[in-house]
Amino acid sequence: MLYYSTNRKSPAVNFEEASIQGQAPDGGLYFPSALPEVEHALLKDIGSYSNAAIAYEIIKPYTGEMIDDTNLKRITEETVDFEIPLKQVKENIWALELFHGPTLAFKDIGARFMSRCLGYFLKNEQRQVTVLVATSGDTGGAVANGFFNVPNINVVILYPSGKVSQVQEKQLTTLGGNITAIEVDGSFDDCQHMVKSVFKNAERFPGLFLTSANSINVARWLPQQFYYFFAYKEWQDKTQPPVISVPSGNFGNICAGMLAARSGLPVDHFIAACNANDIIPHYLETDDYVVKRSVSTISNAMDVAEPSNFVRIMEMYHNETEKLRADLTALSVSDNETRNTIREVHNHYGYLLDPHGAVGYYALEKYLEDHRGKQGLIIETAHPVKFYDVVEPIINKAPTLPHQVSELMEKQKTTIMMEAKAEALFDYLLSF
Numbered sequence: 389m390l391y392y393s394t395n396r397k398s399p400a401v402n403f404e405e406a407s408i409q410g411q412a413p414d415g416g417l418y419f420p421s422a423l424p425e426v427e428h429a430l431l432k433d434i435g436s437y438s439n440a441a442i443a444y445e446i447i448k449p450y451t452g453e454m455i456d457d458t459n460l461k462r463i464t465e466e467t468v469d470f471e472i473p474l475k476q477v478k479e480n481i482w483a484l485e486l487f488h489g490p491t492l493a494f495k496d497i498g499a500r501f502m503s504r505c506l507g508y509f510l511k512n513e514q515r516q517v518t519v520l521v522a523t524s525g526d527t528g529g530a531v532a533n534g535f536f537n538v539p540n541i542n543v544v545i546l547y548p549s550g551k552v553s554q555v556q557e558k559q560l561t562t563l564g565g566n567i568t569a570i571e572v573d574g575s576f577d578d579c580q581h582m583v584k585s586v587f588k589n590a591e592r593f594p595g596l597f598l599t600s601a602n603s604i605n606v607a608r609w610l611p612q613q614f615y616y617f618f619a620y621k622e623w624q625d626k627t628q629p630p631v632i633s634v635p636s637g638n639f640g641n642i643c644a645g646m647l648a649a650r651s652g653l654p655v656d657h658f659i660a661a662c663n664a665n666d667i668i669p670h671y672l673e674t675d676d677y678v679v680k681r682s683v684s685t686i687s688n689a690m691d692v693a694e695p696s697n698f699v700r701i702m703e704m705y706h707n708e709t710e711k712l713r714a715d716l717t718a719l720s721v722s723d724n725e726t727r728n729t730i731r732e733v734h735n736h737y738g739y740l741l742d743p744h745g746a747v748g749y750y751a752l753e754k755y756l757e758d759h760r761g762k763q764g765l766i767i768e769t770a771h772p773v774k775f776y777d778v779v780e781p782i783i784n785k786a787p788t789l790p791h792q793v794s795e796l797m798e799k800q801k802t803t804i805m806m807e808a809k810a811e812a813l814f815d816y817l818l819s820f
């Protein structure tokens with residue numbers, strides 16, 4: 389399988405090169421040159437497949453000859469070795485819980501897959517690779533955990549001081565070893581700006597082989613298809629496929645779901661559930677793509693102004709917005725609606741949503757009100773405990789801590805403080 393750049397100026401590359409490069413040199417995103425068809429037998433007998441076996445079947449056409457079967461089996465097994473249950477919340481709504489991994493968010497799946505692929509590609513390299521990434525919260529923890537102790541890889545994570553939740557901070561600052569956390573005296577945008585300047589000036593670091601681990605990397609994007617198939621496996625009524633609502637920020641997750649559907653996974657309709665950052669809902673409604681600055685919300689992992697992966701969705705639909713609208717509805721949900729949803733779903737159904745899942749739930753409920761008789765599921769992207777500062781006052785009680793968190797909170801944080809200047813990061817990397 390080859391991957392071409394959506395900007396069509398850089399040459400097409402194989403999976404190994406696409407995952408080491410991250411973004412194409414022309415600034416585009418890598419996109420598969422052909423969409424594989426899912427085997428009919430897999431869909432028909434999906435109940436008899438393990439999650440690891442499904443993951444292997446789905447990703448194999450994408451990795452092609454770049455990873456041998458034995459290693460691909462090991463990588464997919466390690467990627468999905470925690471439970472991913474589909475829980476019924478009420479008569480027509482289910483939640484696919486993707487938060488039982490080590491850092492309690494769906495990003496564990498993409499980060500675990502990517503780290504193991506890079507580890508495999510680099511195992512015979514003499515040089516060390518430095519993974520440089522900026523995080524607004526969840527990416528940092530998932531990447532740190534995924535790459536911890538992978539030989540030949542050092543990870544440097546920039547995060548905005550005081551602007552991530554306590555759990556998120558512990559997840560990226562307590563591992564040590566090959567993981568370095570840089571605490572930037574500034575915003576997430578500052579962190580991202582610093583990282584981007586390093587990549588723009590890569591020639592100033594001849595001794596470093598730098599790569600990124602953000603969500604546009606194909607090795608993080610493509611494995612996100614797995615759990616849409618896991619959901620289908622658990623889905624009771626196969627004659628009536630689900631409407632799937634995905635809490636969306638950078639649109640990598642929903643784009644993977646739509647890719648799975650293009651490959652043959654039965655899905656009734658997709659909903660991109662956004663918070664107040666509503667460029668895409670506004671675009672699909674009015675045909676006007678109005679660029680705005682990002683605004684802060686209680687579902688902070690989705691505080692993205694311009695979703696990078698939307699170009700991949702347009703690519704899938706050959707830029708035909710009308711066709712896209714037939715498969716995808718986007719809705720913007722306010723913080724108040726999000727809070728009310730957390731409270732009501734908790735009180736009525738005894739199910740505790742995190743703020744991102746609540747955005748997805750609200751959007752799905754609205755859609756189902758207008759489409760009676762349909763059923764749907766939300767992708768529950770994070771554990772509510774990751775956002776207990778938001779959730780606790782709404783339900784008036786503290787969520788129970790899962791073991792991943794109680795052990796973590798005892799650990800010691802280690803960071804390097806840095807002012808929000810690209811030069812400061814340059815100096816640090818040159819002393820590496």
Ligand SMILES: *Cc1c(COP(=O)(O)O)cnc(C)c1O
Nearest residue numbers: 526637638639640641689769770
């Ligand atoms: C990253 C994240 C999202 C947004 O996912 P995208 O793929 O960027 O759309 C949603 N919820 C949580 C909890 C996240 O960490």
